[in-house]
Amino acid sequence: MFISRFDFWIGTVIGLGLIFGSWQEWLPYSSTETLGFVTGAACVYLVVKQNVWNFPLGIANNIFFLILFAGTRLFGDAGLQIVYVALGLQGWYGWLYGDQNRTTLRVAHATHKTLGFLTGLVLIGILGLTYALQSAKGAAPLLDSLFQCVSRNYALSAQDFQLRSTPQKSDARRCISATCN
Numbered sequence: 001m002f003i004s005r006f007d008f009w010i011g012t013v014i015g016l017g018l019i020f021g022s023w024q025e026w027l028p029y030s031s032t033e034t035l036g037f038v039t040g041a042a043c044v045y046l047v048v049k050q051n052v053w054n055f056p057l058g059i060a061n062n063i064f065f066l067i068l069f070a071g072t073r074l075f076g077d078a079g080l081q082i083v084y085v086a087l088g089l090q091g092w093y094g095w096l097y098g099d100q101n102r103t104t105l106r107v108a109h110a111t112h113k114t115l116g117f118l119t120g121l122v123l124i125g126i127l128g129l130t131y132a133l134q135s136a137k138g139a140a141p142l143l144d145s146l147f148q149c150v151s152r153n154y155a156l157s158a159q160d161f162q163l164r165s166t167p168q169k170s171d172a173r174r175c176i177s178a179t180c181n
Contacts, residue, residue, distance in 0.1 A: 011045060032071075036064035055092035059085050073139040076129055076148030125149040 015038040021027040022034035029037075039061035046054035066081035110118075129145035138144055 008045075011042065015042065030068070032064050032068045036061055036068055039064060052092070052095050055088050055095065059088040059092075062088060073137070074144050075133055075136055075138050076144040080148045080151055122149050 018027070018034050018038055019031070022029050022031050027034065039057050043054050043058040043061055046057060062081045062084040066078050066085075069075075069078035069081065126142075126145050126149045129149060130141045133141035133144055
C-alpha cells in the first residue's frame with residue numbers, strides 16, 4: 001500500500017509544512033494558493049500510483065483554484081475549473097463503475113481535417129471569450145481566454161477519448177486520470 005511508502009510520508013510532511021507556513025504567513029502565498037498547490041501535487045502523486053483517491057484531491061485542487069482565479073478576476077480560468085470538477089466527477093465515477101463491457105483500446109491519430117476544425121474552434125473561442133472577458137473587466141482577457149480555450153479543448157478531447165475508447169482497467173485509470181490538474 002502506498003501509505004507505507006517513504007515518499008508518501010515525505011510528501012505529506014512537506015505539504016503540511018507548506019500549509020502551516022502559509023497559515024502563519026511565513027510564506028508569501030495565500031492559504032488558498034498553498035492548498036491548491038499541495039492538493040495538485042498530491043493528486044499527481046496518486047495518479048502516478050494509479051490510486052482512485054486522485055479524483056477527490058483533484059476536485060479539491062480545482063475548487064481551490066476556482067476560488068483563487070475568481071478572486072483575481074481571471075474568469076476564464078475560473079470557469080475552466082468548473083469544467084475540470086465535472087470531468088473529475090465523471091472520471092471518478094468511470095474509475096469506480098465503468099469497467100463493464102469494455103473491450104480493447106484502439107488508439108488512432110486525428111486527421112488533418114479534424115485538427116484544422118479544432119484549431120478554428122479554438123481561435124473563434126479565443127476571440128469571443130476575449131470580448132466577453134473585456135466586457136466583464138477581466139484582469140487579462142486575451143491571455144485568460146487563450147489559456148482557457150486551449151486547456152478546455154485539451155480537457156474535453158481527453159475526456160471524449162476516454163469515453164469513446166474502451167481500455168483495460170489499468171489503461172482506463174491512466175486515461176481518466178490525465179484530466180487531473
